[in-house]
Amino acid sequence: MHMNVAPHLLTEDRAEFERVLDDALRNAHDHPDLAEAGTRLSTAQLRAMALNATALITTAAATEYDHFVKVREQIREQLRATAAPNTAGTPADGPGGAGVVAVVTVLAPLLAGTAAVIFLLVGAVLKMLDPAPAFADALLTAGLFFGAVAAAGLLWAGAGLLVTALRNGATEVSAPAPDDELSRAREAWRRAVLERGVLPFLRDALAATPPASPPAPAPVVRKPPPPAGRIPKIGYSGPDFSSPNEGASDVRPSYSSPDFTSPGFGTPERQPE
Structure with missing residues (x-):
């Protein structure tokens, strides 16, 4: 994401500013006025907003930053001046x-x-x-x-x-010791950026964001009652079996026995004796 950097903030100090911002977001629970960080706005959203407003935030600590840069440049000049005589007085320094x-x-x-x-x-x-x-x-x-x-x-x-x-x-x-004027100037700038720049910006960002409304409950869909006369019966009834004679005619099929003749009867041409 593109970060708008204050004109006076040098490139070598951008990482230091981001560390101050990350520490403030990490310890937001220590500040009562930042208790809603993570609810109204997430930590990632707050960080992105602060990086986009770097010019505004760092301007609040412009005096401390100018002093820090001046002290750092003076110490670098002293180191260069100290290293020059150590190498300029020997013949080996010629071409x-x-x-x-x-x-x-x-x-x-x-x-x-x-x-x-x-x-x-x-x-x-x-x-x-x-x-x-x-x-x-x-x-x-x-x-x-x-x-x-x-x-x-x-x-x-x-x-x-x-x-x-x-x-x-x-x-x-x-060489300068770690606990010197440069370290004190850096710490003063970090504290000014945190107290007068980062924390007020985060408070204003949270205050300008309305609280998230709770989600509306899902509507309850009720089925309409069935119309009168079509209420199903509760329970089970036996199957309705009908007699096989119902609905049928009274005519039944009749059977006749076969007509057998006695073997004693013959044809009319031949009578028994």
Whole structure:
């Protein structure tokens, strides 16, 4: 979300303002006039409204903020002025001076030590020959010389590390302590923003928002009573069975027995004797 920032509020101080606002919203229950925070307006809504009104809120603490910025700038100027003499008085601060000194300090002992080892080994091997060459003693002498150069280079490098450590220690001692004028100025600005800017804004935002009305109860739908004469009977009645003869005619089917004739009767052509 876009945040309107006061013209005098620097970018590096915006996060500090948001922390003050978040602390006020987190501890809203400690203020009786902010008891409705979270009911009339949610915490997210209040935070968004306050961020959009940052210019208005921070203007209430403009005096404390200007003092805080001025003190901070003065301390930064003092630190820059203290660090400048520590590095300006050495030849290494010339163009390329620091690089040359560092290369010489590192390479001189290394190269001198390597040369010393080579000359001493070659001179010792030549001294073992019979007869020994005339320049064997010269090689041994050169080896001893480069060995002394390597030792001197190591001592120089150690002294440089010691001086650098002492210089850094002096710079750290001159740095301002946490509990100084800058810390007091920052705390005064935070308190002014909270008491004269954030809290009044939250109170006004809650007061300008009407309380939420309780939801209306759902209407009760009542079914109309059934019309008279169509009230169903309560209980059960037995099924109404009718006789199979009801509604039918009295005519019943008749059956006749078959007409059997005696075997003694024959055809008219033949009479019994």
